[in-house]
Amino acid sequence: MERYNFKIIEAKWQKFWEKNEVFKTQLNKKKKKFYCLEMFPYPSGKIHMGHVRNYTIGDVLSRFKSLKGFNVLHPMGWDSFGMPAENAAKENKQDPKIWTENNIETMKNQLKQLGLSIDWNREISTCSEEYYKHQQKFFIEMFNKGLVYKKENYVNWDPVDQTVLANEQVIDGKGWRSGAVVERKKLSQWFFKISEFADELQNELDNLDEWPNKVKVMQQNWIGKSFGCEIDFDIVGDDKVKKIKCFTTRPDTLFGFSFLAISVDHPLSEFYRNDPNFIDFREKCSKSGTTEESIANAEKIGFKTNLLAINPLDKTLKVPVYFANFVLMDYGFGAVFGCPGHDQRDFDFAKKYKLEIKTVVKPLNEKDDFKVTNEAYPGPGVIINSKFLNGFNAPDESVIETIKILEEKKIGKKKINFRLKDWGVSRQRYWGCPIPIIYDENGSYKTVPEEQLPIKLPQNINLNTKGNPLSNTEEWRKIKVDGKTYYRETDTLDTFVDSSWYYLRFCSPKNKEEPFDNEEVKYWMPVDQYIGGVEHAILHLLYSRFFMRAISYQNNEFKLKEPFKGLFTQGMVCHETYKDQENNWRSPDEVTTKDGKNYFLKSDNSNKIFVGSSESMSKSKRNTIDPEKIINLYGADAVRFFILSDSPPEKDVQWSEQGMLSSYKFIQKLFVLNEKIKELNNQKKTVSSNELSKFINQYLNKIEKNLSNFHYNVIIANIYEAHSFLSQITKKNENYSNLITEYSKFLISILPVVPHLSSECLDKLKISTIDWPNVDEKFLIEENINIVVQFNGKKRGILSTKKDILEEDLVKEILKSKNFAKFLKENTIKKRFYVKNRLINFLI
C-alpha cells in the first residue's frame, strides 16, 4: 500500500493552485461575496506559531465559504513600516528597505508552505511608494476637512526609541514596544481629530453584534463617555480672575463643595510662573512617577492660591482655590470642584489640608443624621443638607434637577465629556510614511501641492544620528514650490495609520490613481470576518473605525462607517518554559526527558532542567517552536490539524510535541483509509448502506454547524469520529453502492482543514466536482431512539424504543420491564414528566 508522502504531495498541490490561479478573486456581482481578512503581519523575519494559528483559522473559514459558493476575498499583505527595520539597519548597516523586502520574501514562502488560499495577486506592502502615496493624499484630504491639526503640547516621549507615543501606546507608564519609562516632553505634533467622532464611535459599538463583547467593552471604556455639566464658578481675591469653569458628573453634590482644584498646567498658572513656591510645587508634581503603584499611592498635594470660589447655589459660601496634582489638564477644563464627602480623592485632599467635609448624600438604608467619617461615600442615595435639593434620589433624579436649576440661572449647562483624546500621529523616525507638509522660512505651513506628490523617502541616508534622521538631510528637506524654498516636514506618520485603511486597498490593490476603486469597495466592503489578536482591541481597531469615518466625512461617494462586520480574536500559542541550573532560559530543542517527569539538557544530562508554567511563546523566554521546522517534519496539513485540535480558537492553546505527532499519524491514517476505499471501489458494488448515509449526513450536519460557529476544535473531534466509523465499516469489505458518494462528502468536508490531503484523495478517486455537500434531512431522522428513564429525577436506565412513541405506550413498556419494576416496588406513581423522545421522569 502506498504511503502518504506529504513533502511531494503538498508541494504538488501548492504548485497546482498557483499555476491555475485558483485563489484569484474578481468582482462578480452574480455571486455573494465574502471578505475574510486576517490581521496582516509585520515582516520581522520569520513567521511564528501565532501567525500559523491566525492564518489557519482564516483559511479554514475562507475555504469553507468558498465551497459553499461564496465569492471569497482572502488577501495578504505586509505592515512593513516600523522601528525594527530601522534598528536592524542601524546594527547591520543595511538599508531598511532591503531588510524588509528580504523578510517579506522569506515569510511569503513560509506562508505559501502552509497551503493558504490567499490571492497573492493582491499582495500589498505599506512601505511601498505605491501604497503610502495614497496615504499622503488621505492626510491632505483630512487636513482640508479639518480633521488634522498641529498643536504643541505635552507628549509621551519614549527615551529609548526616541519617539513620541500615543496614549494608547503607553502601557503602565512604559512604551509599548521598548518598555522604557515614558517621559513628559513638550513638542509640536500633528493630530488626527478622532475626538470628532467620539460619540459615534461609542454609540455604534452597539450595532457590532458580531464582535466579541470583551472588545466592545474595552473600546467603550477607552472612549469613556460621561454625562454631566459644566459650571462657571465666580472667583474673588484677584481682579485678574473672574471665573473658573469646571466639569462635573455630580453637580447634585454642590452643597458639599469645600474647595476648588485646578491643574498645574491650567492657564491660571501663568500668574504664578515667577512665584518660587509655585515653581517648587510644580516640580514636585512632575516628579511623581508614572508607574502603576506610584499613581495609586501618590499623595494628594496642593498649592493654595489667594483666590476664593463662590458656591453658585449659595453665594454666601466661599471656598479656597488650590492647584492640585491630581487634576489633569487634558480632561474637562482642567479644574474640578471638590466635594470631599462623596469623592475619595477630594476626601484625601480635604483631610490633608483640613478642609470641611460635608455630607450631602445619605445611603438609602441609613438614618437622616448619616455622616461621612472614614471614607467618602460615592454611591447612590438621597440628597440631604442641600436646601432645595433635599429628598431627590441621587444620582439619577438629583443630577438632572441640579442641571435644570443651573441652566435656568445661566451658571452652567449640560455637557458630555469623553476620555478619548485626539490621536497624535507624528513620529521622529525615518522608516515611516512622510507627512505631506511643507514650511516656509517663517515656519508657517501648508500641504504639499498635488503635483509634488508623492513625497518619497530618501534612500542611503545615515541612520546613526541622534534624533530624527530625516531632519539631518538638508538636501531632501528643501523643496521648491513656485520658485520659493520650503522645508519638508521631517516627522513621519505613526505606523498605525498604515494599517488603518489597508483593508480598503485590498479591494483594488493595483489602482494607480486612487487609493481604492469605489465600485470594488462597494462590492467587497465591509470585511465580513476579521481575525486577529486581542492585543489590537483598542489601538488598531479604533483607529480603523475612525479612518472609515474620516474618509466618509463630507464625502458623497463613500458612506461606509464600520470596516469590520465580524471580529474574531484568537488566543495565543503557549509552551512550557524551561530553566537550567544556572537559571537561564532554555529552548524546547535543548531539553529532553525520558519519563515525562525529569528533564535534562540534551547536551549535558547532568544539568537538570526546571519546568516552568506554560506561557505564550516569546523569544525572551525561549519557548518558541519554529513553524518552518515543524512543517518540514510533519507537513502543513498536520500542523494545521494540530493547531486547531486542542482548544477553542478564542482561547490559548498549548503546544504539545505529543499532540503534534499524533496529528501527523492521524493524517497518515486518513490516507490509509482512502487507499482502502479506493481498493473497495474496484470491487463489484453491493447494496447501499443506510447506516453509512445516516452517519455521514449526521456528521455533515454537525460539522457545518461547528464550522459556522468557530468551534474548530470540535470539528477535529468530529473528523476523528468519522474516521473511526469509516474504518469500521470498510472492515466489512463491501463496496456499498453509496460508498463513494458518501465518502466523498467526508473528503470535501475536511478540505478546509487539510486541503492538500483532501485534494489528493479526491483526485485519486477521480472526484472532480467539489462543492460543499448538502445534508439530506431524511437521514437525520432516527426511527429508534433512546429514552432516559428517571425515578424521582434520578437516572435509572435507558430504554430503546420507536421514535415519537405515545406517552401511554412508553409508560406501559416501562412498567412491564423487569429493569424498572424494582424502582416502583409498591410505590404508586404520583406524577410524571415526559420530554418527547428524550426523557421520562416518574415521581413516586
Place this chain on the structure above:
RNA sequence: GCCCUCGUGGUGAAAUUGGUAGACACAAAGGACUUAAAAUCCUUGCCCUUUUGGGAGUGCCAGUUCGAGUCUGGCCGAGGGCACCA
C-alpha cells in the same frame, strides 16, 4: 479601587442552551502481538460491592425547578482591561 470574562477528570476540553456530564484528544496504568524494543490494537479511570448493581460528583454555600455544568443570590479563586477621567 472600577469594569469584563472564566472556574467541568492527571491535562487540553465536549455537552443539541434547563433533560444520559466528561464526546474527542494528550498523558498514565494494565493487557494483546513480538525473542525483545519500537510501532499498532484493546481495556481501565472517584467511592462501596467479587459481579449484577449502588452512591457521590461540574470552585464553595444557598435558592428556583420533576430535573441545574447550564437560571438567581452570596462567597472564594484565576485571568484580562482601565488608572487620580472629576
